[in-house]
Amino acid sequence: MIRQSRKLEHLKYSMLLDDGPAAAGFADFHLVHNCLPDLAWEDIEISTAVATIPLSQPIIINAITGGASDVTAINRMLAEFAHLTGTAMAVGSQYSAIETPSEAESYKVVRKLNPDGILFANLGAHASPEAAACAVEMIGAQAIQIHLNVGQEIIMSEGDRNFTGYLSKIEAIIKKVNVPVIVKEVGCGIAREQAQALANIGVSAIDVGGTGGTNFLAIEAARSQLTLDQEMLSWGIPTAISAVEVISSIGRDIDVIISGGVRTPLDVVKALAIGGKAAAFAGPILKVLSDKGLEGAVHWYHQCIIDLKRYMLLVGAGSINDLTTVPIVVTGFSREWLTSRGFNMTQIANRK
Numbered sequence: 001m002i003r004q005s006r007k008l009e010h011l012k013y014s015m016l017l018d019d020g021p022a023a024a025g026f027a028d029f030h031l032v033h034n035c036l037p038d039l040a041w042e043d044i045e046i047s048t049a050v051a052t053i054p055l056s057q058p059i060i061i062n063a064i065t066g067g068a069s070d071v072t073a074i075n076r077m078l079a080e081f082a083h084l085t086g087t088a089m090a091v092g093s094q095y096s097a098i099e100t101p102s103e104a105e106s107y108k109v110v111r112k113l114n115p116d117g118i119l120f121a122n123l124g125a126h127a128s129p130e131a132a133a134c135a136v137e138m139i140g141a142q143a144i145q146i147h148l149n150v151g152q153e154i155i156m157s158e159g160d161r162n163f164t165g166y167l168s169k170i171e172a173i174i175k176k177v178n179v180p181v182i183v184k185e186v187g188c189g190i191a192r193e194q195a196q197a198l199a200n201i202g203v204s205a206i207d208v209g210g211t212g213g214t215n216f217l218a219i220e221a222a223r224s225q226l227t228l229d230q231e232m233l234s235w236g237i238p239t240a241i242s243a244v245e246v247i248s249s250i251g252r253d254i255d256v257i258i259s260g261g262v263r264t265p266l267d268v269v270k271a272l273a274i275g276g277k278a279a280a281f282a283g284p285i286l287k288v289l290s291d292k293g294l295e296g297a298v299h300w301y302h303q304c305i306i307d308l309k310r311y312m313l314l315v316g317a318g319s320i321n322d323l324t325t326v327p328i329v330v331t332g333f334s335r336e337w338l339t340s341r342g343f344n345m346t347q348i349a350n351r352k
């Protein structure tokens, strides 16, 4: 029961509260215009792949909700949106349906409405390997996301307080499930040290889930009527910075998804240029569906894809892979952070 009302409150406060206060960092990343792109519009190819799963486009609908019967309508709408746009979609944490099997219907509806779509299951890192296998089976998922949300849990009055042994728990899940395991943060980002540790246990992909978008510390504080100061609300690694940290350390071996405050087509292009195999949105999809309805949201999405291709043309990139060779000039706070962490900002600004 507690979990059910929590899901509704997450939806409510995610719509009411603004992003931030920390920025996702994309404003510090500048792509360089190419006045001789040597490409035709029809040449631009936006297909990609994450953990060997082919995606027709590099945008994913990230985990949002499920579990309570009163959020089934939202999951239904998200599934219809995914079906109409052809985007891959993650369901929200399935823990409630593992505990109370009658709640599984609010997740299964996503597969029913999108029988051939790409779906990701979702659970926390404390889940047992058996629960993970059950979550995959519940929706016929092609992969499972395991979320890390320490910041959120310690603000929640009913949240977890013991975060020991997560790496070995994730490793056991990897051994048990027969689909790729994607580890994701939910808004505090992933640093290169932890990305390396996750790579060492064999995760198939990492979603950086950085700071600057939907703020779960703020959402939990609002739910509990707690006041958190701006420093606490800004905690975490801004998404664009986390993306460089993770991709530079493990991006050659493991696919990286970039999420957390990805808000515009240009943010998506920058995320892909940094080296993400895809970018993911959560909050913006909820907001556009609520503001414009299903048809309006699909139109908005198609406009995003057109803009994505426009920017690709403007930097002379004919494919997602080509984007990883275009120069990026990094300025300001992100440059200072990354330089002090030993990354070579001159190299990325001059790559070919």
Ligand SMILES: Cc1cc2nc3c(=O)[nH]c(=O)nc-3n(C[C@H](O)[C@H](O)[C@H](O)COP(=O)(O)O)c2cc1C
Pocket (backbone or CB within 6 Å): 010, 011, 014, 062, 063, 064, 065, 091, 092, 093, 122, 145, 146, 147, 184, 185, 186, 187, 209, 212, 213, 214, 259, 260, 261, 262, 280, 281, 282, 283, 284, 286
């Ligand atoms: C209402 C809501 C519920 C969410 N529930 C989950 C969840 O169950 N599991 C999860 O991994 N992430 C969950 N997230 C986090 C998102 O997947 C994403 O990591 C986060 O919102 C940052 O992306 P954004 O800035 O594009 O919203 C939720 C997000 C929202 C807005």
